[in-house]
Amino acid sequence: MAFKGEFYAPDLYKEFFPGFGTDGDGNWFVDTEHMFLAEFAGGAFALDRLMIVRLLMVAIMVIFFAWAMRKPKLVPSGVQNFAENVIDFVRIHIAEDSLGKKDGRRFLPLIAGIFFAVFITNISTIIPGLNVSANARIGFPLVLALIAWGAFIYAGSKKYGFFKYLKAETVVPGIPSWMHVLVIPIEFFSTFILRPFTLTVRLMANLLAGHIILVLMFSATNFFFWQLNGWSAVSIASLFGAIAFAFFEILVSVLQAYIFALLTAVYIQLALNAAEH
Template sequence: MKGEFHSPSLEHEFFPGQLDPSRLWFNDFAGGAFALDRLMIIRIVMVLAVTAFFFFAMRKPKLIPHGVQNFAELALDFVRIHIAEEILGKKEGRRFLPIIAAIFFTVLAVNLPTVIPFMNISPSARIGLPLVLAVVAYVVFVYAGIKRYGFGKYFKSSVVIPGLPFFLHFLVVPIEFFSTFVLRPITLTIRLMANMLAGHIILVMLFSATNFFFWQLNGWTLLSAGTIAFGVAFSFFELMVIFLQAYIFALLTAVYIELSLHADEH
């Protein structure tokens, strides 16, 4: 077999500062302030797609849902019952359902391009989007605590463990502060980014190996059948990871809100 093997590269997708300006959209508008690369375009497309889906499904809601409305309500009920109300209870679950559902469906939608042909990349694999989502979750759970207790009592309840000997507070308070107000958004960000980046790299390696064995390595063409089979199998596994990452991100957001709402029970 004759052909050309193209070695994979992550440089242009994950290090946009290295990208040729000519490959950016809107680079000449407002001095490049609104320049978009392929990954950012995919983010926008997927967010608009999930927004359009729910708008279309709920544009004329019926008492007995069917078709697209039925599917949309099943999806929302999953988030409501198994995440929001499971962690926060019915009252607080319904109160915070909009933000929890928005986070769940945003993460789910922007991760799907990992396995969509001609996209083949997760926008969550670059740190910007996971960081924004983590900041949103951070603001919501801090707001929930301050709204219930006031700033001073919420802050004190979050970092001071009652009943400890006085001298131990000098050790425990900084640890609790770091864990609650610093580590939570960091772990939310890194968990999502690292999982999606790792999955993307594995898929790139498997399908690049298929390309290499099929076109380049004489005598090893049949090996490409094995690598492409592994690639397809891992694509289905990645679908499960995509769902799990959306579920875990939304679940942890609900857990952090619950901890803030009951900070006085620390």
Template sequence: MKGEFHSPNLDHEFFPGYVCHEPAGAESYHCSTGDHVNLFFSQFADGIFAIDRLMFVRILMTILLVLFFIFAMRKPQIVPKGLQNVGELCIDFVRIHIAEEILGKKEARRFMPVIATIFFLVLVGNLPSVIPMLNVSPNARVGMPLTLAILSYVVFIYAGAKKHGFFRFMKASVVIPGLPILLYPLVIVIEFFSTFVLRPVTLTIRLMANMLAGHLILVLLFAATNFFVWQLNAWTVLGGFTLVAATAFTLFELLVIFLQAYIFALLSAVYIELSLHADEH
């Protein structure tokens, strides 16, 4: 039983439009801009609509999400069934277990659209990592995690500024009352950095790093199976072990996919709640 082994290569996924070559005898790769490399629609309208595969997957999953809710809620009934029942269960999960749990019913109704949008966009962006033929999460690249983190950032600042006034909110967020006066310069810097810098940064890195790490592990496990089967022997025991490990990690990745969406939406709700009660710092 013979075949061909292909070593894993992420260049075309994470560096679209670039071609990397390793000249003979060279110690490092030389990367240069490629002409219409790894891009869709690059020949149309002089390439202004060109997108890479990760962006294509992101757009595809977003369209599927929108279509799901359109079909689920197009003819709502008092007693839901079919897709409407699934859609309402998904929305109720976000409403009850994230928004109302953190913000209470009154504020949950107000901020539910943002929290639900974040949850479902993260969820459908994570799912392609275990979908055959897609095999990668668009959230493994920084763009979408950063965009959603900025959305969360803007909303929690808006929530605090709307309730307390911008300058009073900023003061309440960084000034801890009752401290010795000599500590204020240090504490204000720490609180500002923690509240207005670390929050969006950690939201972004947590999501991106988890999905990228999961993708890399799955790539390595399935590539190892491919190598052991095609290069060593079709009946190699190692190939069986790596295949079982890859299957088990795929199931674990399903849990990570959900948890990352839940944690991102939950922390966004927590930050909004902290802004609403900044005066109780």
């Protein structure tokens, strides 16, 4: 049976930079055709597709927890029970395991907020109609990393005072004086620059790679089915492979949320104990 069709390669450029375009000379310009509210207030509130996805997924998260806790019961059931279980997972296995009970409960709202924000914006990559993670572009991961960065600096400064905390993080005791010229910049860079950078890149790169692989696998299914009729069996195999990888992306979404929240808790713990290491 012969099929006729035309294959269009996925346009990843407009997928990740939908608000911008280039003219024939390679000059950048604002592509208002791919933005929402571009004409409102001179474009001050213009939103591209990825920003819409971010706002939508965060709104879903807020609505879910507001709905789950709208009438809390002493013995939870249903949606409230599920919400409390996932919060308890973050509290016990991330916050308290890293910070202890007292500081774990103290920083739980921040750590739980980061965990659920990362997860909900990751999971959009497999939702039909959205098909992209809001974390596949650097903006949101960078904001979350800066929040984590501010949190551990606040924790250390609150306990020791800013300058004493800065000294505890950068000055290594017991080494020859001349080595401080080398060690202090290295410690400063690794603590205050490298930590937020690695948090940002780890999250963005994993979700970007996953999205590109999903696009390529489903595009392969399209290509083998419509263009190479003799390769229909390959198209079925690539389809099942894409579906399997979509389930793998669910695992990645949870894992990346866990790692981001856990590293945030660990950095706070290191800041609270900066004078001891």
